[in-house]
Amino acid sequence: MKIPTTLIPLAYKISRDVYDGKLKKSEGAKLLSKNEQMNINSAQDYISNFRCLMNGELFYRTLNTASMEYFFSNMLKDYGEAYLRKPLFALMQHIQYYEGPQQVNMLAMRDIYDRYTQKASYLLLINNLEQLIVNIQTVESYLAGDNERQKTLDLIQKGICFVAYNFGGKLKFAPSRFIGYINNNLELHANNQIDGRETNPAISRLLGNDPVADTLLDEKYQEYCASLNINSRSTGSFGVERKFWILNFEEGDSQIELTRDFPEGVMIERLHKVRERDPWLVELAKSNFKAQHGKLICQICSFDFEEHYGDCGKDFIEGHHTKPVSEMVPGYKSKPEEIALLCSNCHRMVHRKRPWLTMAKLAEVLRKK
Numbered sequence: 001m002k003i004p005t006t007l008i009p010l011a012y013k014i015s016r017d018v019y020d021g022k023l024k025k026s027e028g029a030k031l032l033s034k035n036e037q038m039n040i041n042s043a044q045d046y047i048s049n050f051r052c053l054m055n056g057e058l059f060y061r062t063l064n065t066a067s068m069e070y071f072f073s074n075m076l077k078d079y080g081e082a083y084l085r086k087p088l089f090a091l092m093q094h095i096q097y098y099e100g101p102q103q104v105n106m107l108a109m110r111d112i113y114d115r116y117t118q119k120a121s122y123l124l125l126i127n128n129l130e131q132l133i134v135n136i137q138t139v140e141s142y143l144a145g146d147n148e149r150q151k152t153l154d155l156i157q158k159g160i161c162f163v164a165y166n167f168g169g170k171l172k173f174a175p176s177r178f179i180g181y182i183n184n185n186l187e188l189h190a191n192n193q194i195d196g197r198e199t200n201p202a203i204s205r206l207l208g209n210d211p212v213a214d215t216l217l218d219e220k221y222q223e224y225c226a227s228l229n230i231n232s233r234s235t236g237s238f239g240v241e242r243k244f245w246i247l248n249f250e251e252g253d254s255q256i257e258l259t260r261d262f263p264e265g266v267m268i269e270r271l272h273k274v275r276e277r278d279p280w281l282v283e284l285a286k287s288n289f290k291a292q293h294g295k296l297i298c299q300i301c302s303f304d305f306e307e308h309y310g311d312c313g314k315d316f317i318e319g320h321h322t323k324p325v326s327e328m329v330p331g332y333k334s335k336p337e338e339i340a341l342l343c344s345n346c347h348r349m350v351h352r353k354r355p356w357l358t359m360a361k362l363a364e365v366l367r368k369k
Contacts, residue, residue, distance in 0.1 A: 004037050008070045011038070015050035015071075016078065054079075056086030056125065056201065058093040065108040072116050084116060089125040089202060096127070103284065123181035123188055125202040132206060132247070135179035136165060140172075142186070143228070151186050153230050160236030161200055161211045162221065165247040170227075171220050173244075176203055176211070203245060211243035218242055282319035285339035290315075298343035300363050305343070317341045320350060322359070 003011075011032055018028040025047055032043035045061040052059035053071065063071070068091070075087055091113050098104040117124060126132050142152040159175030166172075178184055180199020204210045221242065225232035236242045290296055296317040297304045305313030319339045340359055342350065349365075350357050357365075 005066050007037055008067050011046040012071055012074055015047045018047050019051055019054055053087040053090045056089045068112055085124055092127040126180055126182050129206055131182050132179060135184050136174050139174050148186050153228055157230050158237045160240050161243045163245045163247050164217055173221050173224050176200055207245045211245050213241050213243050217244045281336055282339055285319060285336040288336055289341055298346055299340050300346040300359055301366060303343040318344055318347045320347050
């Protein structure tokens with residue numbers, strides 16, 4: 001049922017009181033629905049969504065635009081600018097859920113997210129793998145330089161939770177408290193309220209698992225510290241056991257040729273591949289292509305997996321992002337029409353050389369063969 005705008009302030013107040021422990025959820029839902037302008041299920045949704053916003057958790061039941069706007073404006077007043085970090089993270093998860101598998105346009109919610117993000121003078125939690133990899137690249141750039149190297153080494157030495165990643169043929173470790181915030185740098189990191197209890201859930205959501213203690217990874221971490229000429233502690237800060245995630249790049253990533261200078265190109269290549277592994281974007285591109293052509297075939301060589309492999313190959317094809325990451329401004333949102341559908345061989349050949357082969361160039365190579 002449509003919720004009257006006059007009920008939104010009451011919905012906020014009751015939801016806040018339930019969250020603050022002044023009311024039980026059942027009591028709040030009854031109060032909110034007693035005038036029959038809101039049913040009990042909608043009342044429970046308001047209360048549950050407020051809790052998810054405050055805790056930075058994904059919520060599935062959507063609120064109307066007026067309600068979400070009121071919630072954010074009053075959370076800003078009641079809890080302060082710094083506390084919006086978690087609600088904004090929760091809202092972005094909600095947007096991604098609906099724009100992904102549900103394929104629902106969330107422009108109004110994105111507008112709220114963008115406006116309240118612009119109000120922020122503090123670090124926001126990462127909400128996609130691209131942001132994670134950009135931060136890892138920042139760590140690598142600091143380690144490759146002189147001015148910020150020592151501060152970065154201190155973060156690595158004192159860290160508790162780390163993302164382990166293979167870079168330049170070596171296993172390296174980036175501290176979660178640094179890489180868990182969007183576009184982080186050492187100056188912002190020093191001047192903001194930083195908390196691993198915020199960044200760890202954000203990274204866990206992106207990588208699909210919580211960090212775990214692992215003897216082998218801890219040995220590799222100690223070897224990494226030794227390679228940086230710093231002493232590794234027996235535990236993380238405060239005597240807490242170190243834990244790790246593993247960031248796995250696409251199969252074959254190790255075959256990327258490194259440049260002789262600082263290998264920013266390798267990070268760009270990996271960021272490009274992360275975009276290509278966005279399942280929602282690729283599935284939407286496949287759905288659009290199939291609706292237009294009736295089946296999925298390679299857009300370069302016309303290979304048909306179903307024709308060659310039967311049911312095993314039905315609806316199988318790989319996605320390739322045609323817009324280079326280097327041409328994307330920060331915050332750029334990829335579009336399904338930028339995803340080309342390629343067979344495995346053509347996809348590997350496109351990425352074989354740097355700069356990457358265009359689809360037209362590879363098609364020309366095939367014609368001349």
